[in-house]
Amino acid sequence: MSQTQAPSQLDLERPPDARGTLRSRLAGSGGAFAGLGVLFVVLSLTTPGFFSVNNFLNILDQVTVLAIIAVGATMVIIAGGIDLSVGSVLALSTMVLGWLSHAGGLPTWLAIFAAIAVGGLCGLINGLGVTVAKLPPFIATLAMLSVARGLANLITDGQQIVGYPDWFFRLSSSGFLGFLSVTTVVMVLAFIIGGLYLRYRPGGRSLYAIGGGKEVARLAGIKVRRIVTMTYVWTGLLAGVAGVVLATRLDSSQPSAGTALELDVIAAVVIGGASLSGGTGRMAGTIAGVLIMGILRNGLNLLGVSPFMQQIFIGVVIALAVMADILRQRNK
Template sequence: MLIFVTFLILCLIMSLLSDQFLTSSNLTNVARQISINAILAVGMTFVIITGGIDLSVGSVMAFTGTIMAGLMLVSGIPIYLAVLIGIVLGTVIGYINGTLVAYAKIPAIIVTLAMMEATRGLALLYTGGYPLSGLPEAFTFIGRGHVFGIIPMPVLIMVLVYIAAYIILNHLPFGRYIYAIGGNEEAVRLSGVKVKRYKIMAYVISGVTAGIAGMILTSRLASGQPMAGVGFELDAIAAVVLGGTAIAGGRGHIFGTLLGALLIGVLSNGLNLMGVSPYVQLVLKGLIIIGAIYYSSWRQKD
């Protein structure tokens, strides 16, 4: 697999350019950082396989995270219930996105762009534009703690999310329908499959993963940040496309998405260690996305 070879080569290059790259503390930090984008990219994979796109995930992540923080701080709601409500809100937003795409026939890029603005505005309104700090220590364990003293909690959550996504896409009828819709939606509809229902479910999954990512980020920051997650949707799209999912839909693999997220995370970490300007990193990231989309389109034509 090209993405795997590229990832290994990148790791080798970074280890030669920086003696800090292969340290245990740095690798642990990379894994923790990657987990958020990797989880967002799971939902994005489902959506892109159907031929859609979801630009709202970064804002939904921030919105659900601030809601969780507010419920715990202001309302005194137990941690588990605040987290559940936040993820349910992400689910509802995904359902609204999917319904507008499937039934109202509004292009996905328009629907999710509008939702990106709306949810960001709601997060700012809810918090008054200020972060909500002072979250319970038990909640911060989700983003900062370790299982068995070794595995970062966000990494464990990421692994569980990927296992679930793999089972859904590769061993359940739902996954087969998702691929088929991306390949030829009209043929699937004529075969009697309720295409709209499955398209909505793809966006619902994207909303759920955005809510989970919001939980982890809020926990890690120990505060609800209404401006968190800006640009995260582009990182998620880049991870999906780099991982081999066709931007036009119908083809992709969930573990390819994980490799794509790892590639982006290692690249960002390596550039940071070398002191490369974050502005230069944005330029490189944009070029990588363009190149990945071009390669995906070229493979689709073949």
């Protein structure tokens, strides 16, 4: 009788075969890049003002918040989990930043670190809820969604906090290296670090094994509980970073920030080729998914489409992305 062999720790530490073709390295995300290309061409031909350097830079600035969170969400989904709380954690972090720097009297730079730490704490609670309390990820993060949003409103009784130092606002409004804002550079660094971690670090490779089967991964010597918990922590930290980035863009902190953002994040990751059942996904695909979401919203705005109609379009995109994921699993 044949027996399934668990992957060894050496297999997980060995980097992917460098001889693999581009197609194999981008497996599961090729469709996303093809869709991105088609969307780009169609909007370039039909939308006045779309095909310009200034508009492309504007798209990059607009997707920074979504992209930074999507880096962490990619890892969570690869590991077979899901995080519905990222939008609310973002809101809580940005409100902590505003309250500490205004009412609390802390220097803004110190309030930034505190806000990011609050995001990490929320991620830790999510991770422990999944690994220690054995709650389904959907339930654990859904509870955090409600708690974090409530705390975000409680801090200032639902009022926004307005006005930050000029240097803080310039992080997202001034060009770095002549054309990129500091917040855009942060987004790029997040993708680079996330991609390198998934491809070359044992912990990143372990996420695929965990998503493929937690018990098999445990038998292979992988510390499943610790790695899954830390994955949620990193996602929370990135949500905190995204909250700071959003505050720089708006020059304010708003308790309603990030409402329904988790849907866009999940859509971007799934569009990029990640599977909601775990074990599949690449950071390159997530980049394509994020750009599809950003370009789609930008194009609809330039075409003068109503925000309510835009919600319908995005909803259809999310449904199609999940359907594509289901079809991929069936084909396997």
